[in-house]
Amino acid sequence: MRAAPARLWRRLDWRGLALASTGISWISYGASLTAQPRYGTVRGITVLLDIMPMTAWGWGWIGCGLLCLAYCCSPAGRDLPGLAGAIAPPLLWSLAYALGWVSGASSTAWGAVAPWASHALLILIIARVTRRKLIVPVVRYGE
Template sequence: MRAAPAQLWARLGWRGLALAISGAAWISYGASLVVQPRYGTTLGVAVLLDLMPVHAWGWGWIGCGVLCLVYCWAVPGRDLLGLAAAMTPALLWSVAYAMGGALGASPTAWGVVAPWGSHALLIAIIARVTRPRCLVVTHG
């Protein structure tokens, strides 16, 4: 009975767990943007809304979440698309809020720049710490 969770963990690991958590979070957040975007969000990311409507951005978040969930099972080193999908929406939102604050679109936008950016940074740290080891064989 204990073998199944151990096998699951051996396959997933910390890197896969980070991708799975990001995937679930991005799907949930994207769905909220599609169904009922909050006023503060649309105000904070107004610079992005000239490119696409907010519900389209929501579908982008959902797509990135699905990629995270697919790649959470990939072997480390072959999951780079999943890692990019975990980092990109958070970085994009962080930059959008920073620009929104700088341009005066939202007076409170500065308050969410660090939380969004920190998620991307944490994924980068996890990816670095759990990267696959390269074996170098020298003959001589």
């Protein structure tokens, strides 16, 4: 019975765990956006609502979450679509809040810029630290 969790952890590892937890989070957040978006969110991302309605953005978050889950057990280097699905929504939200603040749509939108951007940064850090190491011999000429 202990072999199954060990086998799953070998497939998942920290990188996959980050993608899986992000995927679950994005699906849950997207569902809340489609069901009943909060007033502050709607005000903060006004610039995006000119492009698509909130329901469509919610489905975008859900789609990115599913992408994260689909690639969470893939080896490093083959999980790039999952990493893109983990990074793109918070970066887009961060940009939207920044534009919402600059445009005057929401005077408090600036407070959401760093939290959303930091999640994308954490995923990038995890991806960098857990990348597959290639062993290449050092060749020195002239010795």
